[in-house]
Amino acid sequence: MLLSSMQTIATATTGHPLADTAAKFVWLLPALPLLGFVVNGLLSLTAAANIGPADPSAVGHGHDDHSQESTHGAHGAHDDHHVVRHRHAALVSLVGPGVLAASFVLAAAIFMAMRGVEMHVPFISTLFSWMPVGDLHIDAALQLDPLSMVMVLIITGVGTLIHIFSVGYMQDDPGYPRYFAYLNLFVFFMLLLVLGANYPLMFVGWEGVGLCSYLLIGFWFSEQANADAGKKAFIVNRIGDFGFLVAMFLLFSNLGALDFMGIAGSADKLQPGGPLVTTICLFFFLGCAGKSAQLPLYIWLPDAMAGPTPVSALIHAATMVTAGVYLIARSSLLFSMAPVASLTVALVGGVTALFAATIGLKQWDIKKVLAYSTVSQLGYMFVGVGVGAYAAGVFHLMTHAFFKALLFLGSGSVIYAMHAAYHATHSHDDAQDMRNMGGLKQYLPITWVLMWIATLAIAGIPVFSGFFSKDEILSSVFARAHGSPLADAVWLGIPGSALLYFVYALGLAAALLTAIYMTRMMLYTFHGPNRTGEMERNHLKEAPWTMTGPLVVLGVLSAIGGFLNLPEFFTTLIPALPGETLAKWLEPVVGSATARLAGGEGHLPASTEQLLVGVAITIAVAGIVIAVTRLKPAALVKKSESPESVGLEKMLEHKYYVDEAYEKAIVTPTIVVSRAVLWKGIDSGIIDGLMVNGSAMFARAFGWVGSQLQSGQVGTYAWVLVIGAVALLGAFVRAMQ
């Protein structure tokens, strides 16, 4: 009954081929995780609450009565794990992943319906009018089209797997319901982000996922570093959000519309290549740089690893951080009209890809390696959407969601095992430092195999998924570098063509480093002798099936995910396979924009393409070979016994000191100026001290003079009388003359 009454709220595009299919329940996609959030949130609060006395002021201090959650110490992976299940754990385990699985099933049903119809017009379901003011009409409306469909499938699909993994990973945590409440809420906002039919609604999701990211990074809030990391993520993201907002203001004041359909209808008011559309796109890209951790706003993502590892997999690898890529694909119409902005996107993406990869070379924390790897891979995606290869960017987004989620969850498995071992022996060593690992393949064989699959995928070894998507991006860059509108554009005086060849070189260099640092991570973690410790070694074991199960599924996807969008050179080799499936699927959304930036040239000659593929494979293999031959896992010593690194190595280990530089250049000056100049100087000093209290002093002084005149001393009065009389007399005499 609730379902049918809710349904009447939604008015869908009538006459659309999807109108009578499962698509009419599109609102349920985000509503289900929202329901999960409400249930889990209430379970968390009712269990933790410790209702206070009626008169709090009458209660003395020193009551030592702790709440449910605190009794067990919310420390998580870094400290003692008390194995005391939350009293609602069973219900939470059912609701948390359950709502997501239901969402995924619905998404699959909608996808099946969509496969059968022509999707030239998106299916829009309007729920209610959100902000109607004058000529501004913002609806709460959801938009289904091939692009949002792909994103919904990734989010609910990978999301479900990660939720199931979390059941195993987090079940002993005292904040278990709170964790799932946040995770469900995140999926709700993420779905809103990709389903919103206008920029403001997308922005709701955009900021909402940032909020959940904040809450989940700081999930173990009792450690200051975690709370700091959450706050940093939110504030740095807000710098990007400022860009998103300004881009929306520019769109509305110039086009009078903020919904995607309305903008598409009035985009001809914009002059292609003009300053306005370029400015709009650059402000949007500022938003992307924040959310998707690109230079110079990437600094929050490595710190975000303070959150539970499944969170890193879902939010900080597979979904949220790719929102920027989605935003550009969604705005492909605008970006294709702004070649200079697109070149900026590609350049920033390329530089970020290489920059982050160099830092990844020298990290010891297994999650930090993956974090910088994510920053680097996001750079590739921006190279893709920057050169107008929107389908390639989304393709890499998808394969990355598979293999990076697998890598993070795999590292979660490793950390889980390490942590359990250290816990059993009451050791306080670092469970995430690779110098404390080594030789884990014999203890975690499933994780070992699966993580190698993901590593080969990210390194770009043929037929694994990452090979196809990365190659597609790089060959697109090469193709656009000659005879396309991008190549003909001029970026700050540099010819677009030269810039694109440079970006291609950056991409190749980053690919080499990717293969090296990933192989390094695998060698140090799983190969060579074990450095965990004599006693600890006996406690190392594979995680339960709730954790390995999702890993296996992701392993399969990482291996064969590339077949969802096979390039031409491959399908000519094996004609039985369907080619460019994803590109064709996305064609109604990004097709015209892609064509506009690709120019007349289209595809590369077959020989050039084969050469590029050859180079890519050589580089990937070379990276792995270099790592295997040059690195000596046997020579590593435990973290506590490792010497300080020096020179370039030290600089990489400290991430080029970028955080320190920001701290010194921006954070500290802002606080010092605010405190010393604005507050103490202007507020307390000038306005309050000089003007407000000054005028009070003046009034008091004036009053003092007056009071002296009325002292009550007859002598004074007599003198004043005399002086006054004399003065009057003088004046009189003068007047008489």
Place this chain on the structure above:
Amino acid sequence: MTDFLNAIHYNIWILPVLLLLPLIGATGLMADAYFGRTTDGMGSSLSRVRGLALTYFVVELVLSLGLWWSVDTSSSTWQAYVSLPWIPLWGARILLGVDGISMLLILLTTILMPLAVLGGWTSIKENAHSYYALLLVLTTGMLGVFMALDLLLFYVMWEVMLVPMYLIIGIWGGQRRLYASIKFFIYTMVGSLLMLVAILYMGFLHPDATTQLPNFSYDYLLHSLALTHVQQLLLFVAFFLAFAVKVPMFPFHTWLPDAHVEAPTAGSVILAAIMLKMGTFGFIRYALPFFPDAAMDPRVRSIVLTLAVIGIVYGALVALVQPDFKKLVAYSSVSHLGFVMLGIFSLNVQSVQGALMVNLSHGISTGALFLLIGMIYERRHTRLIADYGGIAKVMPVFATILTIVTFSSIAVPGTNGFVGEFLVLVGSFRTQPVYALIAATAVIFAAAYLLWAIQRIIFNPLTKPENKGLRDLNWREIGLMAPLVFFIFWMGVYPKPILEKTQAAAERLVQQVEGGATMTAANEGRRK
């Protein structure tokens, strides 16, 4: 609902009743205290006094709710209009009436007052009857400001508010309460004196043709005053000072942090949530429609907009470094109210509607923040951020509500704060892009100062022994926060019903000012 209200002639009696009821209540409380003491020798007990007071406020609230349905906000005439004789010799009358804007502010007042009373339920123990009587008198003053349609009546109500608030801060306030209360009183008094002069000047400018008495009627003055550009500028300045102090606009804001910090919880809530709205309401109701030419003068406009934008950024930066949580919220008010001013003076439908929305949501969110601060102050007797840390562990419900309210204050979409700020910015960007661009940076600063503050209060390690024994909110405290949390989400997710209430009034304001300005220009042209 509308039929029922018509049947009981609700619109005819509601406004005078809303003004009178608190006064009757105040008298009743004082009488109860006085006679209670003489009859049983015990004095009236605390629970009896606060119970009575709460009853008055709840009755006031229930009565006022009918306005939501009875007021026809699309009408161009005043609703629930009342005209009663007052001081015939001066030509002053009791003229009361509301439109969509004042109706919502009246509801904000009547909704927040019982919550403010509940907020101080257990912390006010001394002279409780006087305290609640003063709160009731204050209510009459505030509602009077929103209802008055006679400028002299408006001025009287404006000053009536000052006295009870002065006493509430001065008697039930914190350590520096005397300094704060006197500063508050003189600051606002000085600001409004010029306004009195201006009102008198306007009243005597065009006396009634037959009786030769001055006329202070809002509608009469609005339509009969034909002011020159210079007259408009001078009168505008007089009104501007009174309102700018109240808003408060930079640099007239320094009374606010002191008053907020020293006032008891209810005082801070009322100051922030309602009394600051008097200033912005004054601009919307008086300064702009009466002196459109002055308000549209490019020099005046750029000065006001500059002060508004300085307030937005400056307030946020100063808030960043406050060690006292109440002071931090006070400076955040300077920042938020800057958005309201930016919206009003950008003068288009979106920006004005946004300004009205920020007005209301600031009332809800900042009111909620002060209530929450009051709750931990009652437990720990300190407002210093550094004295807390990690208390989410012992007070999870408090932490949850504080987080929700904080994010509404940061203006995260889905909460009330976002709708207002977004509309102000999207609207002001159309006419004043540079100011809007600078103002938009506040989205970064707001996140910085609020998140840093709540991290140091509810997150981080729970190390201080005094905090380890803290008890979570009780049912009274949860219950009084619940409506505010509800409003935060309602106004954020489905603001349409509220936006509709003020749509006509906002459009009228924009037309009035733009049309009025061209009319004066035409007059001047003819004179030359």
